[in-house]
Amino acid sequence: MGEIGLKPYLLVGAVLFVTGIVCMASKRNGIGVLMGVELVLNGANVNFVAFSRYTALGLDGQIISLFVIVLAAAEAAVALAIALNFYNNHLTIDVDRGNELRG
């Protein structure tokens, strides 16, 4: 057996992406939705680093994945602040309750 190759890493990234999408779509807890977003970003990171290792992308993929990690941290901070505000106003974190803007 040679080296692992690109495909297994892409499959792992696909599993992370799909679980993140399902988590975002099916959780009623707002923080659960956030965790789904983290899973999706993590799947994208696996793809970036795998392409950086096995193709001519070089270090570019690793740099982009560093940017993704920083953006995910920023996104988590803002989204948690919003979730705390939502909880202060509604006394729950159920995203189904946030429907005041419904037309």
Added chain:
Amino acid sequence: MSGEHVLFSLFAISTCASAVAVVVSQNIVRMAFWLIVSLGSTAGLFFLLHADFVAATQMLVYVGGTLVLLIFGVMLTASGPYLRLKIPPGQGIMAAGIGCVFLAMIFVTVVAVDWNETIVTPDGFNEPGAGNTARGLGLSLLGFRPDKDLGAADGSLSTGYLLPFEIISVHLLVVLIGAAYLARAKRRVASTDTEN
């Protein structure tokens, strides 16, 4: 089976199983725990891909920072010690079905593409990249690309990442100030639609 294959199987199975456990579990604290396991195993995959700096950053920022933030959010917003917000079982089955179809679509696509033919890798390109990527990453964030510019055939210089680095630094600063402003302590508004 070489050691690399054993480690890859271990980390890949751990990553995927924990990601599925995040979706399946209903308790938000258990979801956070499985997310920690999944992100940590992904850092192991990054080590296997010779991306040591990205893996260390993943452990520090994601597992150490973001998840602590998430767990604080869980602690500050949980109404009870075992808060459960269930979805109807029909919706759960539907979500699982759609997820499986979506996953099958991506799997078929990944397997069908011949990546070796699509992407041409120069000979010996990855040889200096076997770990020790911190210096290369730092130089590219400063705007230099010694891994591409040294030995370039036509003498052209490739661009670094100084401007995106500055933009993302200011972005992170602004976002954190905004988050601190949003989450500052306020008087709790008496809610009219309390259900629990």
